Amino acid sequence: LQPENLFPEQVELQGYTLIEKVGEGAFSKVFRAVPQRNGPTSFLCENYKEVAIKIIKKTALVGDDPKADIHVAESHNRKHSKTSSKEQVLKEVSLHKAVSSGCPQIVQFIDFQESKTYYYIVQELIHGGEIFGEIVKYTYFSEDLSRHVIKQLALAVQHLHSLGVVHRDIKPENLLFEPIEFIPSKEPKLRKSDDPSTKSDEGLFVPGVGGGGIGVVKLADFGLSKQIFATNTKTPCGTVGYTAPEVVKDEHYSMKVDMWGVGCVLYTMLCGFPPFYDEKIDVLTEKISRGEYTFLRPWWDEISAGAKNAVIRLLEVDPNKRYDIDEFLEDPWLNTYDCLKEQEE
Ligand code: ADP
Ligand code: MG
Secondary structure, three states, X not given: OOHHHHOHHHOOOOOEEEEEEEEEOOOEEEEEEEEOOOOOOHHHHOOOOOEEEEEEEHHHOOXXXXXXXXXXXXXXHOOOOOOOOHHHHHHHHHHHXXXXXXXXXXXXXXXXXXOOOEEEEEEEOOOOOXXXXXXXXXOOOOHHHHHHHXXXXXXXXXXXXHOOEEOOOOOHHHEEEEEOOOOOOOOOOOOOOXXXXXXXXXXXXXXXXXXXXXXXEEEXXXXXXXXXXXXXXXXXXXXXXXXXXXXXHHHXXXXXXXXXXXXXXXHHHHHXXXXXXXXXXXXXXXXXXXXXXXXXXXXXXXXXXXXXXXXXXXXXXXXXXXXXXXXXXXXXXXXXXXXXXXXXX
């Protein structure tokens, strides 16, 4: 018996055999799958032995359901709701397709299918899981490992922003990674603190030590992403811009949304808990809007001034003052040491 008989999602799917569920989101299930030899889509998968398929059930979506207005009303009350519709899935697909090539830090798009009951978004399979899970597993990351991850996230964001695309859902759950056996590290294995006598290796994780480790980091989930402007890939010098200043400013602001997300991810990796948290959603919203976060003791005591500065420049309430992606890529802390570069050498 084929495993396809186990999954109702298999019945209307063409060209791929579902193997197991590897992830889940608000409206989706993600499966590991194998492209079928000589199947109708096999030419798309020549380079892939296995793929990931994000499957969205149509009845779970607003707009495809006869009781759509009920769903809309309900979703407004939900804390972290993501209202989807056919239009939105198609937008996710077209944006994912558009940004997919030319950046190893973005999960590659492969194929899309729509059946009577489901949407199927076929992507490259990422084997390590979510960065979220690694933070839980190791309590928090060393500065080196945090830098290794955040630098790659920054490369993904730079790629997106240069194409005029804002991701809008940057979080450790949407950051996936390929495991590595070992990253050679000349860096001291202890966290560097301002006071050398307080060095401790508690909770430290050096890439590659202790088995596995985080290799290439990949940004996933374009379900909330948005095209802000269409860029001319070959913009000639002296292009006349007819865009109004407030529109230009708006575009700029929305890009900064991702930089806030990058700041939240960086903060969380360094100490193991998010910068803003409250049981009550209105209290949380208030804290965020005021930018009320602290470098809580004792967790932040040993973290370098450089790392804290990077967080401060990202979690800046005023989007004008907040780092943009190019400024962040120039940040001194981000450029102190680069595991990835060394690995390539
Ligand atoms: P949603 O839009 O519902 O949040 P995601 O695209 O974020 O859906 O996928 C849900 C989860 O499935 C992710 O958080 C991740 O754990 C897993 N996942 C998504 N894409 C892949 C992939 N290409 N390879 C491996 N796992 C994936
Ligand atoms: Mg997600």
